[in-house]
Amino acid sequence: MKKGIADVVTSKKRIQMQTAKLEQQIVKLDTQARQALAQNREDLARMALERKTTTQSELQSLDQQVTELEAQQQQLTDAEQKLRSKIEAFRTKKEVIKAQYSAAEAQVKISEAATGVGEEMADVGLAIQRAEEKTENMRARASAVEELEAAGTFEDLTALGSGGDEIDRELAQLSSGSQVDDELAKMKAELGTGDAPAPAGKAATHPPPRAGSGRRAEPVIVRISSENQYRLPDADAERLNKLDNDAVAAVEAGDEARFQELWAQMLDVVASDGEAVPDDELVESDVIFPPGTSRSRRRRPTSRARG
Numbered sequence: 001m002k003k004g005i006a007d008v009v010t011s012k013k014r015i016q017m018q019t020a021k022l023e024q025q026i027v028k029l030d031t032q033a034r035q036a037l038a039q040n041r042e043d044l045a046r047m048a049l050e051r052k053t054t055t056q057s058e059l060q061s062l063d064q065q066v067t068e069l070e071a072q073q074q075q076l077t078d079a080e081q082k083l084r085s086k087i088e089a090f091r092t093k094k095e096v097i098k099a100q101y102s103a104a105e106a107q108v109k110i111s112e113a114a115t116g117v118g119e120e121m122a123d124v125g126l127a128i129q130r131a132e133e134k135t136e137n138m139r140a141r142a143s144a145v146e147e148l149e150a151a152g153t154f155e156d157l158t159a160l161g162s163g164g165d166e167i168d169r170e171l172a173q174l175s176s177g178s179q180v181d182d183e184l185a186k187m188k189a190e191l192g193t194g195d196a197p198a199p200a201g202k203a204a205t206h207p208p209p210r211a212g213s214g215r216r217a218e219p220v221i222v223r224i225s226s227e228n229q230y231r232l233p234d235a236d237a238e239r240l241n242k243l244d245n246d247a248v249a250a251v252e253a254g255d256e257a258r259f260q261e262l263w264a265q266m267l268d269v270v271a272s273d274g275e276a277v278p279d280d281e282l283v284e285s286d287v288i289f290p291p292g293t294s295r296s297r298r299r300r301p302t303s304r305a306r307g
Contacts, residue, residue, distance in 0.1 A: 033048035219233060220240070221287070222288075230275060231275045246258075
């Protein structure tokens with residue numbers, strides 16, 4: 001549309017330029033006719049006037065063409081303005097339709113998300129369902145393993161020894177508890193006044209030297225049953241006597257926790273200051289202790305070179 005208007009305007013300008021030339025030529029011919037007539041050259045004046053008339057006819061034709069082109073230009077301008085208005089209206093309507101479509105699309109997505117009918121929500125629902133199934137399977141597996149473990153079906157690989165099922169472990173615990181009770185009764189009998197008899201089937205031990213019995217001129221030989229003999233310095237005799245007296249007092253007072261603490265201290269003295277007697281050396285034990293606890297086993301003394 002704009003190109004057509006530009007072409008019309010260009011043509012009008014060209015015709016206007018020709019019109020200007022013709023007007024100048026008419027003025028020129030009129031002047032020439034007057035000059036020829038002044039010089040009594042009527043023939044030349046007639047020819048000039050004839051050309052002037054022809055030029056005036058062409059000028060009128062050009063003026064008519066300019067008028068027509070101006071009309072066409074006005075029509076094209078009006079049509080271009082109407083078309084522009086329609087285009088602007090179309091663009092406005094397009095934006096409105098686009099906004100309405102976006103709103104409708106958003107409403108559809110929201111509705112699908114709320115009702116779960118959309119593809120995305122369906123995928124999310126399936127993922128949640130699979131996760132719940134895996135969780136339930138894992139919980140069931142954990143419950144089954146716990147039940148089998150409680151029934152003793154599985155072997156405890158971390159346990160020392162041959163292991164065994166739950167019944168074996170309960171029996172072993174009962175046996176261990178019975179052994180501890182027997183050893184405790186034996187210790188009470190050894191450290192007491194002699195009123196309590198030693199448990200049946202247990203070997204008697206020599207009581208450790210008591211306070212007031214005098215210092216030994218020789219090292220003290222202590223035996224821990226089922227382990228070894230240890231040679232302690234003479235200076236530890238009084239310490240052992242004191243611990244022994246305190247342990248007897250604890251037994252008589254019924255303070256088992258205090259007795260266990262003193263008993264552990266006595267084993268610590270042997271473990272820290274004792275020197276293991278070689279197996280090929282036969283010496284008589286001055287003191288015999290029942291088997292040491294795990295505390296004394298962790299600090300068991302090693303043999304030292306004898307001079």
